[in-house]
Amino acid sequence: MNILLSVYYRLLENAGYWAVLVLTFLATVLFILSIYFFLTRKSREEKRLEKLVPASKTPIKQKPKLLDAEQGGFITRFAKPIDDIVSSQPGAMHKSIRLHLIQAGWRSNAAYYNYITAKVVLGLVLPLGYLISRFFFTFSLQVILLCLLLAVIGFGLPDTILGFAIRARQNRILRALPDALDLMVVCVEAGLGLDMTFRRVGEEIKPLCRDLSEEFFLTNLEIRAGKPRNECFKNMSLRTGVAEVGNLMTILIQTSRFGTSLAKALRIHSDAMRIKRRQVAEEKAAKSTVKLIFPLVFFIFPAIFVVLVGPGVIRIVRVLFPAISGG
Structure with missing residues (x-):
C-alpha cells in the first residue's frame, strides 16, 4: 500500500511533465491516423466506378497503388498537395526540381513525388522522433535547437543526395x-x-x-x-x-x-x-603535391618520427635518468 501511495504522489509531483508527454503522444497518433486516412481514401474516380459497376459483377482489377502514380498512388497522394502548393508559388521552383532530377537521370513522375515526400518526411520525422525521445528524459532550449538542426538536415539531405547524383552523371558524360x-x-x-x-x-x-x-x-x-x-x-x-x-x-x-x-x-x-x-x-x-602535405604531416611523419627517435629516447631514459637520480 505504501508503494502505491508513493507512486501516486510521484505522479502528482510530475503532473505537468506527464500531461505534456500524453498530449504529444496523442497529437502524434492523430497526425499518423490523419495521414493514413488521407492516403487510403478513395478517389472521386474510384467512387464513380463503384456506382457504375454493380456489386454482382467482377470488380475491375486495379494496379498496386504504391506503383501507380496516375491513379493516385500512396506516395502521389501524399506529395500531390505539396506539389500544388509549390506550383502555385511565384517562380519556377517545381520546374527547377524536375530539371535537376532529369540531370541526375531520374525522369519519371514517381521520382519527383518520391523526392518531395523524402524532403517532407525527413524534415518532420527526424526532429519529431528526437523530440519525443527527449520527453522521456529532459526538455530544454538545447533540445529545441537540436530539433531545428535535425529538421534542416532532414530537409536538405535529399538535395545533397541529388547533387551527388547530378555531379556523378555529369562526370560520366x-x-x-x-x-x-x-x-x-x-x-x-x-x-x-x-x-x-x-x-x-x-x-x-x-x-x-x-x-x-x-x-x-x-x-x-x-x-x-x-x-x-x-x-x-x-x-x-x-x-x-x-x-x-x-x-x-x-x-x-x-x-x-x-x-x-x-x-x-x-x-x-x-x-x-x-x-x-x-x-x-x-x-x-x-595539385596532388599540395594535397599530400596533410597526410604526410598528420599520419606519415609522426610514424617516421616515432620509429627514428623512439629508440634513442628510450636509451636516454634508461641511461640518463638513473645517473641523475644516483648523482
Whole structure:
C-alpha cells in the first residue's frame, strides 16, 4: 500500500511533465491516423466506378497503388498537395526540381513525388522522433535547437543526395564525350545524316556511357517526332547540364544555320576537348603535391618520427635518468 501511495504522489509531483508527454503522444497518433486516412481514401474516380459497376459483377482489377502514380498512388497522394502548393508559388521552383532530377537521370513522375515526400518526411520525422525521445528524459532550449538542426538536415539531405547524383552523371558524360565526338566525326564523314548519326553514336557509346547514349537516343526521338532541331539540341544541353555538351549543341546549331562543314567543326571541337581533358589531368597532377602535405604531416611523419627517435629516447631514459637520480 505504501508503494502505491508513493507512486501516486510521484505522479502528482510530475503532473505537468506527464500531461505534456500524453498530449504529444496523442497529437502524434492523430497526425499518423490523419495521414493514413488521407492516403487510403478513395478517389472521386474510384467512387464513380463503384456506382457504375454493380456489386454482382467482377470488380475491375486495379494496379498496386504504391506503383501507380496516375491513379493516385500512396506516395502521389501524399506529395500531390505539396506539389500544388509549390506550383502555385511565384517562380519556377517545381520546374527547377524536375530539371535537376532529369540531370541526375531520374525522369519519371514517381521520382519527383518520391523526392518531395523524402524532403517532407525527413524534415518532420527526424526532429519529431528526437523530440519525443527527449520527453522521456529532459526538455530544454538545447533540445529545441537540436530539433531545428535535425529538421534542416532532414530537409536538405535529399538535395545533397541529388547533387551527388547530378555531379556523378555529369562526370560520366564528360569522360565519354570525346569518344562520342570521334564517332560523330566518323559517321558524318561516312555520309550519314545528323539523325542517323545520333542514333548510331547512341548505339556505339552505350557500353561506355549509358547516360550519354540515352541522351543521344532522346534527342533523335525528339527530332523524329517533328520538333525543331535547334530546340532538340537545347533540350539535350539542359538535360545534361554539362557545359561541353552545351558547346557541342551550339556548334551543331551554328553549322546548320550558316551551312559550314559539320565534320570539320566536330573534329576541331573533339581535338579541343582532348586538349582540355589533358590539361585537367595535368592540373590534378600538379595539385596532388599540395594535397599530400596533410597526410604526410598528420599520419606519415609522426610514424617516421616515432620509429627514428623512439629508440634513442628510450636509451636516454634508461641511461640518463638513473645517473641523475644516483648523482
